[in-house]
Amino acid sequence: MILLALLSHFVSIPLWSYFIVAGLWFIIVLRGSFLISSNYHVKAFCSNQSAKKNEIALTFDDGPHPNTLLILDTLKMHHVKATFFCIGRKLEENPQILQRIIDEGHIVGNHSYSHSHFFDFFRKKKVIEELNRTDNLLERYTKSKIKYFRPPYGVTTPSIRRALEVTGHHVIGWNIRSLDTLITERAILRRLRSRISPGGIILLHDTKLQTAKALENLLDYLHNNKYDIVPLEQLLNIKAYEN
Numbered sequence: 284m285i286l287l288a289l290l291s292h293f294v295s296i297p298l299w300s301y302f303i304v305a306g307l308w309f310i311i312v313l314r315g316s317f318l319i320s321s322n323y324h325v326k327a328f329c330s331n332q333s334a335k336k337n338e339i340a341l342t343f344d345d346g347p348h349p350n351t352l353l354i355l356d357t358l359k360m361h362h363v364k365a366t367f368f369c370i371g372r373k374l375e376e377n378p379q380i381l382q383r384i385i386d387e388g389h390i391v392g393n394h395s396y397s398h399s400h401f402f403d404f405f406r407k408k409k410v411i412e413e414l415n416r417t418d419n420l421l422e423r424y425t426k427s428k429i430k431y432f433r434p435p436y437g438v439t440t441p442s443i444r445r446a447l448e449v450t451g452h453h454v455i456g457w458n459i460r461s462l463d464t465l466i467t468e469r470a471i472l473r474r475l476r477s478r479i480s481p482g483g484i485i486l487l488h489d490t491k492l493q494t495a496k497a498l499e500n501l502l503d504y505l506h507n508n509k510y511d512i513v514p515l516e517q518l519l520n521i522k523a524y525e526n
Contacts, residue, residue: 284308287304317436319439319454319456319457320458324443324444326454327454327455328453328454328521329455330457330482330483337481338512339459339479339480339485339505339512340366340513340518340519341487342366342455342486342515343366343368344486344488345370345394345490346370346373346380346489347374348380348490350489350492350494352383353492353495354489357499358498361499363502363512365390366389366392368391369392369394371396372396372397385424390514390515390516391421391425391429392431393421393431393452394433394435403440404440414446417429430452430522430524431515431523433455433456455484455519457485457486458483459480459485460478460486461474461485461494462474463491463497469497471497475501476504479505484515
């Protein structure tokens with residue numbers, strides 16, 4: 284836009300040129316904000332692209348929730364460890380489920396306090412408040428500082444970037460999206476099977492019954508195809524907690 288303004292002193296610049304530039308800028312910003320792997324606003328860890336082994340990590344968002352118990356039962360039966368990105372207000376509702384997650388050796392991370400539909404519009408101060416409030420709830424059980432944060436909806440903004448400069452969280456994304464909030468158990472399995480790759484991070488939601496139903500078949504599929512399901516810390520070589 285500045286370049287066009289400067290050029291307008293020497294040549295005639297049509298008004299529509301400014302609209303085209305503004306439109307392109309808007310599309311770039313929109314894509315960068317909604318695509319967490321773009322690293323447009325913040326650096327996000329979405330996979331281990333250098334993985335040489337058939338290793339993969341499971342992550343669950345939006346709990347804890349009564350349905351989380353079904354997820355935990357299946358993970359325990361298969362001796363699998365996962366990462367749960369927890370919403371603060373749900374931690375207050377289901378502290379006993381969080382305790383079980385911790386007791387069974389799973390990792391927990393911050394997924395904001397409110398998971399508000401307007402989280403993307405929060406200012407820096409409000410984002411910091413949300414992260415600190417959820418950290419405080421989690422740290423009662425972990426006894427260590429939480430380092431993992433997954434933004435609600437995977438959306439990042441300049442305000443979130445500025446907040447993270449204060450809180451010091453690592454942003455954790457994904458590269459294998461299950462769409463389990465929208466599709467059926469059978470469709471979840473079909474989608475994931477077509478996208479599994481070494482070093483991948485699978486995004487699931489422990490609030491959904493179809494996810495709990497699909498999980499055992501998914502674990503069997505990964506085992507039969509020689510994939511090791513490893514903790515996120517091991518896959519990324521980034522600590523989830525800080526003493």
